[in-house]
Amino acid sequence: MQQHGAFSQRTKTTTTRRLGGLAAATACVAALGLSGPATAQASSSGPSVSAGPVTLQYSCKLTDLGTVFNDPWTAEVSADLPTEVAAGASVPGPAVTAKVTTGADAADQLRALNVKTLEGTSAAGYSLAGAVTSPGARTASLTVPQVAVPDTGVVTTTASGTGAAETAASTPGTITVSVGDFTADLTTDSGFVAHVGCTLNPDQDATLGTISVV
Known part of the structure; x- marks a missing residue:
C-alpha cells in the first residue's frame, strides 16, 4: 500500500513517530467511540436495558501526522439506558x-511497523x-485496554466508560441519544x-436509543 511504502522511506525517527501514530489510529475507533449516551438510571427511572448496539462506519486519520486511512473503520456501540424516567x-x-474494528490498510501498516500492542483513552462525542x-x-471519556496486534486480519478493540449525568425536562416527552465523532490518545x-480523529461517515442513522420522560 502507498502509506506503507512511504513509511519505509522515512528516517528512523520519523518511522518511530508513525509507528505510534498508526497504533493510536487503530485503537481509536474503539475509542470510538465512540461515544456514549447521556442518560441512565435515576431514582425514579424505569428498568435499565441495553440500548443498541448501533453499528456505524467512520473515516479516521492521524491528526498529528496528517495520515489518512482509506479503509473505513466500524464501531459497534451500546449503552445501558432506562426505558423511562x-x-x-x-x-x-x-x-x-x-467495539471498534480497524480498516485493513491500518492493520497492515501496524504489522509492517512491528507494532505489538496499543492502549489509551478516547473522547467520544454524542x-x-x-x-x-x-x-x-x-x-464521554472511554478507556481502551491494552490489545495485541494480531499476525493477520484487522485489529479489534473494546472501549468502555461512562457518559455524563443529565436532568430530564419538567414536561413529558422523549430523549434521543445519538452517537457522534471521536478522538483518541x-x-x-x-x-x-x-x-x-475519526469522523462519522454521512447518511447513517446514528441513533443509539431513546428514553421516555413521563
Whole structure:
C-alpha cells in the first residue's frame, strides 16, 4: 500500500513517530467511540436495558501526522439506558461499550511497523435531543485496554466508560441519544503517544436509543 511504502522511506525517527501514530489510529475507533449516551438510571427511572448496539462506519486519520486511512473503520456501540424516567428527575450517566474494528490498510501498516500492542483513552462525542434540560453535544471519556496486534486480519478493540449525568425536562416527552465523532490518545508498546480523529461517515442513522420522560 502507498502509506506503507512511504513509511519505509522515512528516517528512523520519523518511522518511530508513525509507528505510534498508526497504533493510536487503530485503537481509536474503539475509542470510538465512540461515544456514549447521556442518560441512565435515576431514582425514579424505569428498568435499565441495553440500548443498541448501533453499528456505524467512520473515516479516521492521524491528526498529528496528517495520515489518512482509506479503509473505513466500524464501531459497534451500546449503552445501558432506562426505558423511562420521571419528568424533572436526575438521570445518571450510563455504562457505554464500543467495539471498534480497524480498516485493513491500518492493520497492515501496524504489522509492517512491528507494532505489538496499543492502549489509551478516547473522547467520544454524542448528542442529546428532546426532553432534556440542556440538549446538545456531549463528550464521554472511554478507556481502551491494552490489545495485541494480531499476525493477520484487522485489529479489534473494546472501549468502555461512562457518559455524563443529565436532568430530564419538567414536561413529558422523549430523549434521543445519538452517537457522534471521536478522538483518541493511544500509546504503543514503543511508548509513543499518537492522536487520532475519526469522523462519522454521512447518511447513517446514528441513533443509539431513546428514553421516555413521563
